[in-house]
Ligand SMILES: CC(=O)SCCNC(=O)CCNC(=O)[C@H](O)C(C)(C)COP(=O)(O)OP(=O)(O)OC[C@H]1O[C@@H](n2cnc3c(N)ncnc32)[C@H](O)[C@@H]1OP(=O)(O)O
């Protein structure tokens with residue numbers, strides 16, 4: 001059997017980060033982990049150095065039974081974490097030795113077992129249909145049975161906070177039944193997730209003071225307070241905290257591992273995971289979202305892509321002096337990055353910082369900055385959006401600087417024409433003709449496409465390719481359209497975002513116009529102008 005305590009974590013066994021992504025996280029609507037997913041999740045969690053990984057409920061779910069069997073057969077080697085099996089106590093009125101589910105916990109060979117037990121008298125009487133004495137006997141029998149067979153046991157006291165408020169004696173009797181039978185941690189669960197931090201911390205403090213037990217915390221997020229409740233519980237004396245990656249879990253979710261660990265490490269100075277793992281938090285959070293087949297939450301505390309993204313001009317002006325003036329921590333501590341967003345809320349400092357990020361030096365250029373801010377605000381008020389179109393913003397800044405690389409575009413347009421042909425057979429064909437001037441030559445080209453923008457792109461490529469060899473590498477990788485119809489006092493306009501790639505880089509440009517084809521054309525032209533600018537910069541530096 002493998003180890004029953006975390007290895008190589010600075011606080012050792014004295015503080016537990018207990019992850020239940022593979023059990024409670026899998027209870028989230030929309031998540032189904034395959035066996036391969038479960039191994040991948042466990043390995044990533046082990047990489048960030050959690051102390052315990054609850055792998056599922058063997059005996060209840062066939063995938064979980066298989067997961068533990070394969071782990072026991074050597075398919076899962078954990079460097080930091082101990083593997084935990086989850087399950088219930090014996091059923092009321094049965095013998096523990098005859099309970100198939102308890103037998104499955106033992107058969108899983110997991111060195112640690114979490115047993116869930118009801119600690120609210122209303123649940124004992126109405127859901128289990130038994131009395132408190134039998135509920136305590138179920139806990140006592142099952143804990144003793146597993147401890148005698150060498151397992152380390154944690155007790156998840158379900159509905160503890162509601163139960164304690166209603167009948168503290170019953171709730172404490174259930175804890176005593178477990179702890180006096182050899183359980184290691186009495187985990188107080190806010191199963192319905194209805195608690196708020198101050199009251200929850202009072203209860204945790206009272207239980208610790210009255211019993212002297214090692215107490216853990218498990219918080220659901222139904223009040224949006226799971227992270228706050230978990231941290232408050234730790235401050236009140238809990239030394240075992242249960243959480244899930246990105247807060248996945250039943251209903252509104254669970255306490256987010258990354259926020260809980262982020263808070264404990266950076267706010268309370270508790271090295272609850274290995275120091276070297278802290279900068280891995282952002283990467284692992286995103287990888288776990290991929291495995292769950294969910295988009296990472298860009299606004300997630302600590303690890304979200306927007307967690308350190310600043311839009312307001314006033315923020316940027318202070319960040320220019322010292323980034324920590326507007327960041328609660330250095331984002332690199334948790335492997336994240338700071339970003340400055342340029343929108344209509346930008347001021348000169350935002351543009352100067354963004355310019356720095358894009359390699360455009362605007363320091364000591366107050367006139368250029370004033371004019372660029374005015375231009376950005378004016379364009380944004382007409383529907384442009386530079387937040388997601390760094391390449392168009394870079395062109396705008398360089399145009400304001402009157403840099404030669406953008407002053408002489410690779411081609412100029414004389415005219416374009418797009419025809420949409422709806423044939424009798426129902427087929428719709430788009431045809432575009434462009435007349436451009438490139439390398440001192442007037443070129444006319446016509447091409448068909450499955451839509452007007454496709455046809456335009458094809459005609460432009462046909463016209464320019466003989467003169468711009470780099471065009472062969474450039475392709476349109478994404479195209480997004482948004483109709484901006486609800487702007488007071490203006491006609492509806494279309495905003496087009498074009499993402500381009502040349503296999504090495506990706507860049508996004510924006511175009512806005514009342515006509516969708518013209519909006520697309522503007523974004524397309526910026527995309528090529530941006531590539532041409534890079535090509536020229538590369539040839540100059542050679
Ligand atoms: C708070 C939590 O999130 S705990 C985790 C909950 N997770 C899950 O339920 C997911 C996995 N569950 C399952 O696969 C199934 O529910 C099983 C295999 C556990 C049980 O399935 P079934 O035998 O068909 O029972 P069913 O799900 O209808 O009801 C649960 C039974 O467990 C009993 N039970 C509930 N909690 C406990 C407990 N802590 N200890 C012992 N028995 C319990 C219930 O009283 C009920 O008994 P009954 O069948 O006599 O009415």
Ligand SMILES: CC(=O)C(=O)O
Pocket residue numbers: 024116156157158159189190191192218220
């Ligand atoms: C154990 C558990 O998941 C809960 O009480 O919410």
